[in-house]
Amino acid sequence: MPRTDPSSPVDATDAALVARLRERLVTLCALPSPSLRERAVVQHVRAELEGWGLAVREDDAAAALGGEAGNLIAELPGGRPERVVLNAHLDTVPPVPGEPLAPIVDGDVVRTNGRQILGADDKAGVAIVLELVDALRAAPFEARPTLVAVFTVAEEIGLRGAHALDVAGLGADFGFVFDGEVPVGEVIAAAVHKEAVTISVRGRRAHAALEPERGVHAIAAAAEVVRGFPLGQQPGGAVANLGRVAGGGASNVVPDEVVLEGEARAFTRERLDELLREIHLAAAAAVAPLGARVDVAQRRLYDGYDVPEDATPFAWLRAAAPAHGIEVVKVRSIGGSDTNLFNQQGLPTVNVGVGMHDIHSVDEWIDAGDLARVAAWLRDTLLAGTRRQV
Ligand SMILES: [Zn+2]
Structure with a gap:
């Protein structure tokens, strides 16, 4: 240049x-x-x-x-x-x-x-x-x-x-x-256009020792969400990240909620919408086998x-x-x-x-x-x- x-x-x-x-x-x-x-x-x-x-x-x-x-x-x-x-x-x-x-x-x-x-x-x-x-x-x-x-x-x-x-x-x-x-x-x-992305992973609480099989492990499900997330550089100059994780509680409880916070950026609105759709679908697909639920919220930060x-x-x-x-x-x-x-x-x-x-x-x-x-x-x-x- x-x-x-x-x-x-x-x-x-x-x-x-x-x-x-x-x-x-x-x-x-x-x-x-x-x-x-x-x-x-x-x-x-x-x-x-x-x-x-x-x-x-x-x-x-x-x-x-x-x-x-x-x-x-x-x-x-x-x-x-x-x-x-x-x-x-x-x-x-x-x-x-x-x-x-x-x-x-x-x-x-x-x-x-x-x-x-x-x-x-x-x-x-x-x-x-x-x-x-x-x-x-x-x-x-x-x-x-x-x-x-x-x-x-x-x-x-x-x-x-x-x-x-x-x-x-x-x-x-x-x-x-x-x-x-x-x-x-x-x-x-x-x-770029930029949106904040919040992924809430919901499982089911249970006693971790007495009846763990009754629980749905939100941390395990969140790990699958992270694995399926399009982290880093993406085609078309887009980029996505997860920057924060919060959740769980006592060590003797199967945790029922984890929240992942991240963002997505792209040079066109269309590409950003496509990336956000990909994030939604990947998160849903990641938790389905574990019986967890996922809620993906997005918030426009700037155009x-x-x-x-x-x-x-x-x-x-x-x-x-x-x-x-x-x-x-x-x-x-x-x-x-x-x-x-x-x-x-x-x-x-x-x-x-x-x-x-x-x-x-x-x-x-x-x-x-x-x-x-x-x-x-x-x-x-x-x-x-x-x-x-x-
Ligand atoms: Zn400056």
């Missing part, structure tokens, strides 16, 4: 941009913001936006989710007709208890000390959105579209902030998410999306890319992001790669030079827009 050249020279202007993004990132990464506890970073981002004179509002997601803070939404008006969403999420995976958040600057690279998370997922995206708002507010009113900056909460625990967000109420035309753990130039524009290459977000990105030595490559992701929820609610949105590395781990790092390239490219994307479209 084509990659952009990470060693391309950086001129003096870019050096200032790199330094600014590095500093923004370090400041943001030093603020703790595990999911549902994003108040400190919300205050920081809000103060910065209000300092620039933007109207900022926080939606009611905090109450809906039981968190500290809601989604933060700020608007920078422009003279062009388009309204463009720029999104990043404010929360991170949970920090390691007892270890300070102390991002290390190593040249242009910002990394961890190996003992604590960094949280560039997605503080890197937050830094880029702030940079873009700042850059466009300095541009002539007539030259810029209206920016709708959306900072979401609780992304890491099931896109819950985005679930609570009123996307239609943003009145936007399309959007860019900055949460891609792929190289600069790669744009995640297709991702997939596939933004075509001729859609407006791609046209805008491609118009400005060559000047930055960037080749735009559409990629697809087996993971979900807030991009799923924007598309699901009718807003064509793509997830722009920002060059995150080793996310969700204590080895995470990111090159501020990559952030600067994305910021410079997107600044020109937003200012050039449709004028360069053919």
Whole structure:
């Protein structure tokens, strides 16, 4: 897959941009913001936006989710007709208890000390959105579209902030998410549908020593369900997993219930439905010889999306890319992001790669030079827009 050249020279202007993004990132990464506890970073981002004179509002997601803070939404008006969403999420995976958040600057690279998370997922995206708002507010009113900056909460625990967000109420035309753990130039524009799967296996209780033959052993039946389950990679790019098992009780009782929790993902609704049917049939077939019963429940977590290459977000990105030595490559992701929820609610949105590395781990790092390239490219994307479209 084509990659952009990470060693391309950086001129003096870019050096200032790199330094600014590095500093923004370090400041943001030093603020703790595990999911549902994003108040400190919300205050920081809000103060910065209000300092620039933007109207900022926080939606009611905090109450809906039981968190500290809601989604933060700020608007920078422009003279062009388009309204463009720029999104990043404010929360991170949970920090390691007892270890300070102390991002290390190593040249242009910002990394961890190996003992604590960094949280560039997605503080890197937050830094880029702030940079873009700042850059466009300095541009002539007539030259810029209206920016709708959306900072979401609780992304890491099931896109819950985005679930609570009123996307239609943003009145936007399309959007860019900055949460891609792929190289600069790669744009995640297709991702999976995902459903939670709960399999309840029911047997019959009996005394395990006096009359075990009267029982139907739910753990034994669940073992057969696991054996028959389509674990891991499946044809057509689908994937399924069982991640949790609970059940049974005292050791002298034939157990009567086991619950298996898992998930299934696929790039099309049809393929996901097919996989879920397979899971249902396999579970029923697995327990039948043992006389157990099985109940399979599924719950939609989010829809997939596939933004075509001729859609407006791609046209805008491609118009400005060559000047930055960037080749735009559409990629697809087996993971979900807030991009799923924007598309699901009718807003064509793509997830722009920002060059995150080793996310969700204590080895995470990111090159501020990559952030600067994305910021410079997107600044020109937003200012050039449709004028360069053919
Ligand atoms: Zn993320």
